[in-house]
Amino acid sequence: MVVYGAIVLSLVALILGLSYVLGQRHNDRATGEPYEGGILSEGSARTRFSSQFYLVAMLFVIFDVETVFILSWAIAFRELGWYGYLGVLVFIVMLAVVLVYEWRNGALDFGPSGSKILAAYKRLLQKPAA
Numbered sequence: 001m002v003v004y005g006a007i008v009l010s011l012v013a014l015i016l017g018l019s020y021v022l023g024q025r026h027n028d029r030a031t032g033e034p035y036e037g038g039i040l041s042e043g044s045a046r047t048r049f050s051s052q053f054y055l056v057a058m059l060f061v062i063f064d065v066e067t068v069f070i071l072s073w074a075i076a077f078r079e080l081g082w083y084g085y086l087g088v089l090v091f092i093v094m095l096a097v098v099l100v101y102e103w104r105n106g107a108l109d110f111g112p113s114g115s116k117i118l119a120a121y122k123r124l125l126q127k128p129a130a
Helices: 002-022 051-075 077-104 114-126
Strands: none
Touching (some): 051 077
């Protein structure tokens, strides 16, 4: 056990030493910036996002997990038979019901509706010029 640990530590030291000796050294303008990608950063990393962004992210994760479950079911389709088919059908129906619920409550509305925009435009046109 001690010999194995010594071999691992010496291998790690050898790899780190070789990367230090053989590695590239450059000091470009963006090298010291976080997330170096060739593009100079602008502004602060502490920008605020709309709560709609987080809602979309959560919905994406939910439906991404749904995809994983359905693909897993599709792979094991022959072994699961009709019992598995009914199970995935109930799963999809429940997700569809939740999606309709979210849609009806306005969780998927990301801006003013067209009727609100037209009403505001009509009010703007009806104001007399001052």
